[in-house]
Amino acid sequence: MRPVIKVGVLGARGKVGTEVCRAVETAQDTELVATVDADDDIEELVRAGAQVVVDFTHPGVVMDNLRFCIEHGIHAVVGTTGFDQARLDQLEEWLADAPGAGVLIAPNFSIGAILMMRFAAQAAPFFDSVEVVELHHPDKADAPSGTARRTAELIAAARREAGSDPMPDATSTGIDGARGADVDGVRVHALRVRGLVAHQEVLLGTAGETLTIRHDSLDRVSFTPGVLVGVRAIADHPGLTVGLDSFLDLE
Ligand SMILES: NC(=O)C1=CN([C@@H]2O[C@H](COP(=O)(O)OP(=O)(O)OC[C@H]3O[C@@H](n4cnc5c(N)ncnc54)[C@H](OP(=O)(O)O)[C@@H]3O)[C@@H](O)[C@H]2O)C=CC1
Numbered sequence: 001m002r003p004v005i006k007v008g009v010l011g012a013r014g015k016v017g018t019e020v021c022r023a024v025e026t027a028q029d030t031e032l033v034a035t036v037d038a039d040d041d042i043e044e045l046v047r048a049g050a051q052v053v054v055d056f057t058h059p060g061v062v063m064d065n066l067r068f069c070i071e072h073g074i075h076a077v078v079g080t081t082g083f084d085q086a087r088l089d090q091l092e093e094w095l096a097d098a099p100g101a102g103v104l105i106a107p108n109f110s111i112g113a114i115l116m117m118r119f120a121a122q123a124a125p126f127f128d129s130v131e132v133v134e135l136h137h138p139d140k141a142d143a144p145s146g147t148a149r150r151t152a153e154l155i156a157a158a159r160r161e162a163g164s165d166p167m168p169d170a171t172s173t174g175i176d177g178a179r180g181a182d183v184d185g186v187r188v189h190a191l192r193v194r195g196l197v198a199h200q201e202v203l204l205g206t207a208g209e210t211l212t213i214r215h216d217s218l219d220r221v222s223f224t225p226g227v228l229v230g231v232r233a234i235a236d237h238p239g240l241t242v243g244l245d246s247f248l249d250l251e
């Protein structure tokens with residue numbers, strides 16, 4: 001049997017961090033050794049001997065947290081959003097100087113959301129039009145969501161590979177923003193509504209038919225099994241991994 005994994009949680013008092021702490025404490029093979037929030041000293045992770053850090057904080061602070069983890073040889077499993085290519089490149093650069101350290105950036109840890117992204121990419125080349133609508137609670141820091149960005153990128157890649165035509169859209173006048181954000185040529189619309197948790201629809205359409213792929217996270221416990229998968233796998237995956245898919249047997 002593998003030894004118990006010592007885990008530190010950054011953003012431990014947050015909405016997702018609270019659930020992650022509970023899951024790490026409950027699992028037989030993980031031990032919660034440090035909890036760090038905005039007003040705490042990040043050095044506590046080192047003092048406590050954390051081997052893996054889980055980060056659910058804020059796009060504005062996550063890069064500083066990751067630089068600290070990489071410099072101290074602590075693996076990181078990251079749910080915090082806000083990662084563009086420039087940030088991923090920066091992580092690769094830091095990791096090049098820290099052989100052995102692993103960082104997982106997962107835009108969404110829920111199995112349903114991962115499958116929703118996969119199904120959307122699979123279906124996208126078969127339809128003329130594909131648009132993404134993400135719906136979240138209004139306390140969310142970023143828009144569009146990390147999941148929506150990733151979904152749009154996967155859809156765009158699948159359509160490029162299939163040689164799909166550009167999507168039809170005759171819009172030439174109107175109010176700025178009405179057609180959502182353009183992510184890699186895919187329109188993404190972000191709704192912020194009190195009462196919601198995390199939801200996404202991908203609408204696909206072609207002559208005479210539409211297909212809607214919808215995922216709903218109704219409770220933040222939906223993220224914790226995936227986080228534990230990441231915690232258990234990250235030490236065996238040095239370097240940068242984007243998306244939990246690579247740690248799951250989905251084929
Ligand atoms: N990948 C995924 O599956 C998911 C990703 N997310 C993402 O995770 C992030 C957090 O979401 P959520 O839990 O809803 O947000 P919350 O605002 O509820 O929690 C964030 C927590 O991070 C803390 N924090 C802020 N700065 C620091 C810092 N420098 N060091 C340590 N802790 C800090 C905050 O403390 P304080 O309140 O004191 O400022 C707060 O406790 C977001 O980016 C969200 O999009 C969310 C759900 C799923």
Ligand SMILES: O=C(O)C1=N[C@H](C(=O)O)C[C@H](O)C1
Nearest residue numbers: 081107108140145146147198
């Ligand atoms: O902030 C959230 O709540 C969520 N953030 C992630 C995202 O931006 O995709 C994952 C999920 O949608 C919940």
